[in-house]
Amino acid sequence: xxxxxxxxxxxxxxxxKGLATDWLAxxxxxxxxxxxxxxxxxxxxxxxADGRRHVFGHIGSGAFVGAPTFLSRFFVVNPLLYLRERAxxxxxxxxxxxxxxxxxxxxxxxxxxMNQMLEAARGAARHGSCGVGFGxxxxxxxxxxxxxxxVSDLLDPRRLRERLQAIRxxxxxxxxxxxxxxxxxxxAADALIERFAxxxxxxxxxxxxxxxxxxxxxxxxxxxxxxxxRLDMDxxxxxxxxxxxTGLRNVVTLVREAGIDALDVLYASRAYVxxxxxxxxxxxxxxxxxxxxxxxxxxxxxxxxSLRFAWLDAxxxxxxxxxxxxxxxxxxxxxxxxxSCLDQCPPRLRYWCDGRPCEAGVGTLLDELRSRxxxxxxxxxxxxxxxxxxxxxxxLARAA
Numbered sequence: 001x002x003x004x005x006x007x008x009x010x011x012x013x014x015x016x017k018g019l020a021t022d023w024l025a026x027x028x029x030x031x032x033x034x035x036x037x038x039x040x041x042x043x044x045x046x047x048x049a050d051g052r053r054h055v056f057g058h059i060g061s062g063a064f065v066g067a068p069t070f071l072s073r074f075f076v077v078n079p080l081l082y083l084r085e086r087a088x089x090x091x092x093x094x095x096x097x098x099x100x101x102x103x104x105x106x107x108x109x110x111x112x113x114m115n116q117m118l119e120a121a122r123g124a125a126r127h128g129s130c131g132v133g134f135g136x137x138x139x140x141x142x143x144x145x146x147x148x149x150x151v152s153d154l155l156d157p158r159r160l161r162e163r164l165q166a167i168r169x170x171x172x173x174x175x176x177x178x179x180x181x182x183x184x185x186x187x188a189a190d191a192l193i194e195r196f197a198x199x200x201x202x203x204x205x206x207x208x209x210x211x212x213x214x215x216x217x218x219x220x221x222x223x224x225x226x227x228x229x230r231l232d233m234d235x236x237x238x239x240x241x242x243x244x245x246t247g248l249r250n251v252v253t254l255v256r257e258a259g260i261d262a263l264d265v266l267y268a269s270r271a272y273v274x275x276x277x278x279x280x281x282x283x284x285x286x287x288x289x290x291x292x293x294x295x296x297x298x299x300x301x302x303x304x305x306s307l308r309f310a311w312l313d314a315x316x317x318x319x320x321x322x323x324x325x326x327x328x329x330x331x332x333x334x335x336x337x338x339x340s341c342l343d344q345c346p347p348r349l350r351y352w353c354d355g356r357p358c359e360a361g362v363g364t365l366l367d368e369l370r371s372r373x374x375x376x377x378x379x380x381x382x383x384x385x386x387x388x389x390x391x392x393x394x395x396l397a398r399a400a
Contacts, residue, residue: 004221005264006036006251008324009228010317012275014298014307015268016340016381018044018061021224023386024266025062030219033060033067036251037244038226039076039107040085040132045297047384052092055297058082060224063089063096067222070214071207073103074250076137077151079196079203080109086206099210102152108164109196110172110187111136117181135243140171147171151209154200164193215258223251229320230275240279247324252331262332264376267321270341271349271362273310274298283311283352292344312351314365318372334376337369338389343382366392 005024009015021044025031035042035058044056048064058081060069071077077100089096111133119131140147147167154160168188176183186192215221225246230236232246244250248265255263272289275281276298288309298307325335342362350359353368366378382388 002260003262003264004215004223004255004258004260005266006223006225006248007266007268008225008247008251010267010269010321010337011228011273012230012277012279012281013227014043014274014276014295015228015270016338017225017268018046018056019340019381019384019386019389020266020268020338020379021061021222022046022064023389024222025060025067026065026386028220029066031062031067032070032215032218032221033062034070034072034215034221034223034254035060035075036072036223036225036254037074037246038242039134039137040078040081041134041242042226043297044224044226045384049385049387053384054089054092054094057085059085059089059096059098060222062222062224063094066097068097068099070210071098071100071104072212072250072254073101074244074254075101075104076107076134077104077203078107078112078132078137079154079199080112081107081132082203083199083206098207099214100151100207101211102150102155102209103211104151105137105141106149106151106154106200107133107137108149108167109133109192110167110183111140113184113187114175114179114181118179121179121181136175138243140167140175144171154204157197157201160197160200161193164196168193212254212257215254215260221258221260223254225251229324235320235323237280240277248327252328255331262334263328264334264336265325266336266338266379267324268338268340269312269317271339271345271351271365272312275308275310277305281308281310282313282316285309285311289350290345292346293341294344311357312349312365314351314353314368314372315355318369321373335373336377336379337366337373337375338379338381339366339392340381342380343388362392 007017007020040057042057044061046061047053115133115136116131227242227246231242300306378392380392
């Protein structure tokens with residue numbers, strides 16, 4: 001395959017990755033959307049012109065236009081939440097085609113509960129967890145192979161139950177002791193194992209197993225990243241990060257394995273910064289930066305609180321993207337940038353550049369970013385649907 005494209009969030013998430021993936025998938029009917037990091041904690045919003053709207057977690061954001069999804073081995077599967085999402089999509093008239101690598105880690109109800117209790121116990125020192133068990137799943141998966149549960153284990157009901165019993169018998173007391181938690185009786189019951197085994201069986205009924213060879217048979221591959229560069233486990237502000245590589249690192253591994261020759265990288269950012277959850281936020285504001293901002297997806301919730309806002313920092317944005325591009329090694333790249341939610345911004349933007357506050361039109365900001373990063377193309381979105389996404393190069397960008 002000659003070339004693929006990756007959609008990478010350049011901030012803390014919520015930058016428009018779902019919109020970009022939907023737009024790319026709609027342009028090519030032979031698109032395969034690949035999830036290369038994260039899990040059910042993703043929240044990628046796609047809104048259709050006919051009013052249908054969905055926030056994607058497990059399933060790729062190209063599902064509305066029929067693009068199949070491949071969950072790579074870097075993805076963490078949550079059968080319970082997958083089944084809920086699939087039911088929600090079916091109610092919208094969408095029956096998603098989903099392929100999954102047998103090496104994907106699997107979240108259990110115990111992982112979800114421990115994640116929630118641990119985050120709640122942190123109080124004002126919360127890390128910003130979504131409470132879906134992602135971090136605890138990887139803690140168990142990476143700590144000891146005896147407690148590892150992956151999709152391939154779900155194929156054998158007896159092996160699945162034996163592994164769940166081992167997790168309950170041996171892993172839970174160990175981990176609960178470390179976290180100073182006590183397991184509620186309902187979570188210790190055999191009935192929980194049986195319910196979860198049933199969820200796993202239903203999950204298998206609705207997916208197909210595959211590996212990286214699935215990428216070779218696709219006409220075009222779109223890697224849909226989750227979270228953003230500022231939440232990367234190695235480059236973000238520890239401990240307020242996600243437990244995955246949110247940029248190109250996993251993508252490049254899969255690209256090489258699939259024999260893909262080159263990669264376009266579409267970095268997504270709003271024209272301001274948002275963060276949903278705890279952690280540092282440079283140039284933070286006490287209110288949304290512009291009066292027209294509306295975000296129906298990121299409503300206040302018990303785990304992440306209210307959406308936070310800040311001015312965009314062009315210096316940090318460029319440094320983060322440049323660092324991520326360096327992970328590609330000799331792989332030929334064409335970096336691109338999408339500025340989303342421009343319809344909610346005034347003609348002149350406020351942002352930081354060269355260590356000081358600036359105010360200028362979007363074209364001036366884009367010219368600065370293009371000059372620093374050698375961007376191949378610039379895009380902007382002016383609404384929630386794919387029809388509002390347009391290229392902003394040359395005179396169009398200067399006039400925008």
